[in-house]
Amino acid sequence: MPRTEAPDEDAALVDLAGVAVRYGSARQRQVTALDGVDLRIRAGEFVVLVGPSGCGKTSLLRVVAGFERPSSGTALVRGGAPRPGAGAGVVFQQPRLFPWRTVGGNLGFALARHGVPRAERAGRIAELLERVGLAGTAGRRTWELSGGQQQRVALARALAGEPELLLMDEPFAALDALTRERLQEEVRALAGRLGTTVLFVTHSAEEAVLLGSRVVVMAAGPGRVVAELPVDLDRGPGTDVPALRGSAEFARLRGRLTELVRLPGAAV
Numbered sequence: 001m002p003r004t005e006a007p008d009e010d011a012a013l014v015d016l017a018g019v020a021v022r023y024g025s026a027r028q029r030q031v032t033a034l035d036g037v038d039l040r041i042r043a044g045e046f047v048v049l050v051g052p053s054g055c056g057k058t059s060l061l062r063v064v065a066g067f068e069r070p071s072s073g074t075a076l077v078r079g080g081a082p083r084p085g086a087g088a089g090v091v092f093q094q095p096r097l098f099p100w101r102t103v104g105g106n107l108g109f110a111l112a113r114h115g116v117p118r119a120e121r122a123g124r125i126a127e128l129l130e131r132v133g134l135a136g137t138a139g140r141r142t143w144e145l146s147g148g149q150q151q152r153v154a155l156a157r158a159l160a161g162e163p164e165l166l167l168m169d170e171p172f173a174a175l176d177a178l179t180r181e182r183l184q185e186e187v188r189a190l191a192g193r194l195g196t197t198v199l200f201v202t203h204s205a206e207e208a209v210l211l212g213s214r215v216v217v218m219a220a221g222p223g224r225v226v227a228e229l230p231v232d233l234d235r236g237p238g239t240d241v242p243a244l245r246g247s248a249e250f251a252r253l254r255g256r257l258t259e260l261v262r263l264p265g266a267a268v
């Protein structure tokens with residue numbers, strides 16, 4: 001039978017074409033943060049952006065989040081112009097929680113913004129906290145939590161709107177190594193389980209190879225995409241992550257990525 005309504009599996013969830021971002025007015029000295037960026041992300045991909053400081057990784061994420069309009073080129077998410085809060089959940093390097101609200105209060109605020117009725121919020125808060133490994137903490141003050149726990153709350157808040165797309169800007173950079181490793185594994189597993197598409201920024205080649213199904217390498221001056229590295233590692237449920245990190249294939253991919261970031265075109 002012909003499948004007339006089959007979804008187009010190649011359709012991009014995120015589609016950037018010739019995107020440039022310039023900061024500063026024409027009268028001032030302008031900074032070209034991004035120039036001619038083409039990037040398509042299919043639903044379910046875990047795409048990691050790496051590149052030297054100032055190459056426009058955050059600017060690119062801000063365009064996809066709808067916080068920044070391209071100065072030229074087009075940015076589409078699900079075929080429309082990105083709007084803040086519409087389709088994407090965002091996690092920043094710092095958790096940015098409201099210190100005067102409890103953990104549950106922070107999540108309740110996000111749920112209210114997404115139109116979840118008051119009567120359903122307590123149940124949804126409990127579910128979200130369970131999902132990020134913080135069950136039973138709804139009544140805690142955010143400042144009583146460790147940095148890693150606060151970042152888990154920020155992740156739960158980003159998931160409050162059940163986003164199809166999760167944008168993460170160096171979310172684990174400020175955490176200690178052990179907490180970072182735990183959260184890396186959890187985010188990868190969570191995205192797989194929920195089928196969430198992820199665009200993740202990092203400076204770490206190790207983190208990029210561990211998490212990404214594809215790594216996009218950027219260069220500075222002006223910020224642009226210079227290479228891509230597909231990562232075909234088996235990371236299904238039950239993967240022995242320490243063994244994976246120690247494998248020859250992991251070392252090969254990490255080495256290749258480090259080379260790509262150091263290419264003359266990619267250097268600052």
Ligand SMILES: Nc1ncnc2c1ncn2[C@@H]1O[C@H](COP(=O)(O)OP(=O)(O)OP(=O)(O)O)[C@@H](O)[C@H]1O
Pocket residue numbers: 023024031032033051052053054055056057058059060223
């Ligand atoms: N609001 C702004 N106004 C002016 N220039 C900006 C602004 N935001 C970023 N820039 C400049 O745009 C360029 C790209 O910055 P961006 O933060 O996107 O890079 P990045 O790759 O995320 O850097 P890092 O890895 O250091 O966080 C830099 O030269 C930066 O100084």
